[in-house]
Amino acid sequence: MVRQRSTAPAPWFLVVPGLVALAFLVVPLIGLLAQAPWGSFGSLVTSPLATEALRLSLITSLVATAFAAIVGVPLAWLLAREALPGTRVIRALVIVPLLLPPVVSGVTLLAAFGRRGLVGQYLYESLGIQLPFTTAGVVLAEAFVAMPFLVITLEGAFRSLDRRYEEAAITLGASSWRVFHRITLPLVGPSLVAGAVLCWARALGEFGATITFAGNFPGVTQTMPLAVYQALESDRDAAIALSILLLAVCIGVLIGLRGHYLPGSARS
């Protein structure tokens, strides 16, 4: 990474609002830590409610991310190479879940995969599969909301990839599968990790679509954000403790990936 030596002090009209933005982002985190019930913290975060919700959150968000990667990477490739007719329309459709209020996403999922939904009625009648109010429903809701992050990140990476690497591989006799998994995919590796982390973080924090489509049943569909929300109504200390736990998980992942893959970090 090239670091330019600044020759002049940063202008005040950028420094002042910039510092306001920084304070705005950091003060709530400090507030959370300042109000934390440190005395009972240990027992709060090890309560069955907390551990069950954390376990569920980690499992569903990781499964949702894996699903998003398996089908989202190919979609990103198709978009980048404009292999489908109407690429611009498709790209707009992919972004819709990003813009949609999560509760509305939940409603659309119900309309599609609910027991009387467009697809859901057949799943239920012929296969006996019910998605709403199940753990699978949580994964579905998280994937729906989070996958666009992965697709958009990967599409940019595929698009900016120097095509000559793939051309070189083709002239050397590689099959299209070999070109993809030995050349294309490794070259977009950093973007794949970055997109997956964004996707996973969004899935982990998913609330609106989950509670609408999957409900709030402890042990089945009650993920961390739902548990925090419920705790806030009855036990404020528990809500703060759970929030700190979630924050710690996120920061842990950030630190773990720092300097390796995240965009903006130093790359060799």
Add this chain to the structure above:
Amino acid sequence: MTVRVDAEVSRGTFTLAVDATFESGTVTAILGPNGAGKSTLIRAIAGLQAIDRGTVSIDGQVVDDSASLFIPPRERRCGVVFQDYALFPHLNVLDNVAFGPRSRGAANTEAKAVAHLNLARLGIDHLAERRPSTVSGGQAQRVALARALATQPHVLLLDEPMAALDAETRIEIRIELERQLADFAGCALLVTHDPLDAMLLADRVLVIEDGRVVQDGSPAELANRPVTDYVAALMGVTLLRGTASDGVLNLDNGGLLHIADRQLAGRVLAVLRPSSITVHRQPPEGSARNAWPGTVASLQPSHDRVLVMVNGSPSVTAAVTSGAIAELGLSVGTDVWLSVKAVEIDAYPNPTR
């Protein structure tokens, strides 16, 4: 292992139209200015670019007939050295070279053995474990060549293999490349915009301008009888157009020159070499049949000489020593006389018009 191209490739308003055959055991340089369509030609042969009209065949087998048949690149046995080499950045040098054999079905250890062999042949086996980003430009060029040769291609296509190198490395790599090309049994095509590469590496030069082949011949023919201003400029000579009859050449842009060949008639081209033109301050006397006045337009040092561009009828470039510049007191705007012997003018029929 002949490559036959009779094809057109269109891209927007640009069309490349080539009708040429490339024999095995020969090295053909594709020379031309940027955007002339040189790379498009080798991409069409490699199968990285489908043609719009005509056919491309390799070893007598049609690989692209622009309609129903298109053999994909992986089945064409073309080794390509890309501009800037396009070495896979995430694989080390050995795996880069082993990629081709591995892709063509060799076992891992076998592919690596082939890779080591090809690296050793180019004297760079010690770089096997290095990443492409850590080797020099000249080394990267050899790795790219080793990678292309490791699949034992019938056709070797090199796209500006020297463009990324600095002047010193170029000389060294050119010698190396000359040796490698001499060893290569198949048909080799080398895209370049450097006439020196074409002169030293190729048996034949195909000059492409604006998507058309404007000259096709040996390097010597190119140097002695350029047919376009682009080629003449590359060779450092002045190209004049005119009509000849009975030993007199009437130039299109004004002026008249005596030439030695009295049989030559009709539309002709004439080459004036800077070294055969003499510059005087006074109207010259002597055996030179041609003498005409002019004004110095510019002076440009070139190696141990100075190139003097003189406006006149015709306008030409003369090469003089820096001592002569001082002796004659030449500067921009100086009125001079030029002379050239009729036997020094190489005139030949104009093949283009």
